[in-house]
Amino acid sequence: MQNITGTAILIAALGLTSGQATMAFGDGLSLSGASSSNRSQLFRNQTRLLDSRASSQYSNSTRLRPKSDVATFDNTGAIPRYRGNYKGKYLPVARAAATKHGVPQDLFLRLVQQESGWNPSAVSHAGAQGLAQLMPATAAKLGVNPNDPGQNLEGGARYLRMMYDQFGNWRHALAAYNAGPGAVQKYGGVPPYAETKNYVKVILGG
Numbered sequence: 001m002q003n004i005t006g007t008a009i010l011i012a013a014l015g016l017t018s019g020q021a022t023m024a025f026g027d028g029l030s031l032s033g034a035s036s037s038n039r040s041q042l043f044r045n046q047t048r049l050l051d052s053r054a055s056s057q058y059s060n061s062t063r064l065r066p067k068s069d070v071a072t073f074d075n076t077g078a079i080p081r082y083r084g085n086y087k088g089k090y091l092p093v094a095r096a097a098a099t100k101h102g103v104p105q106d107l108f109l110r111l112v113q114q115e116s117g118w119n120p121s122a123v124s125h126a127g128a129q130g131l132a133q134l135m136p137a138t139a140a141k142l143g144v145n146p147n148d149p150g151q152n153l154e155g156g157a158r159y160l161r162m163m164y165d166q167f168g169n170w171r172h173a174l175a176a177y178n179a180g181p182g183a184v185q186k187y188g189g190v191p192p193y194a195e196t197k198n199y200v201k202v203i204l205g206g
Contacts, residue, residue, distance in 0.1 A: 082109035086118040097157035120149040132156025
């Protein structure tokens with residue numbers, strides 16, 4: 001409202017001012033009536049200044065908005081924020097691993113939550129191990145020790161990124177992480193396995 005009023009005053013001043021009159025405004029704005037061409041130039045300068053201040057004020061106001069439940073986007077769509085209760089020592093390790101390999105942090109945290117519930121000793125019925133539930137063969141291929149929590153998270157983030165680079169979106173990358181890249185290639189997307197479909201849905205939503 002202050003910016004709109006300031007602009008209106010400037011316009012009115014241009015219409016009413018002649019000769020050598022000078023009118024001063026708040027925030028360091030002034031209008032001199034030295035000539036019509038000078039007044040026009042001053043008006044343009046003052047308007048640009050007001051517009052820039054309005055833009056700055058709008059930008060500041062957007063920073064006060066509450067955080068969204070959406071962390072980021074890609075061609076998959078919205079990636080929900082991590083809202084898990086776990087806030088322990090492996091959380092920053094997982095965040096660092098995700099950042100290192102260009103994986104959205106919230107996506108990777110949700111993956112670890114789904115895979116192991118943040119239990120570094122978790123072992124699945126298929127033999128997957130640790131926080132990111134790496135299969136022994138996958139861990140060997142990546143050159144990490146699946147029984148070391150830090151290396152396990154490092155390997156998990158790196159493998160997820162490899163799947164993203166192969167398939168081009170996080171939905172298919174997650175499906176490949178769960179069911180293997182061969183299944184995603186075979187079906188041209190998320191395979192019709194109940195476990196995999198639920199896995200992707202829990203992590204990505206929708």
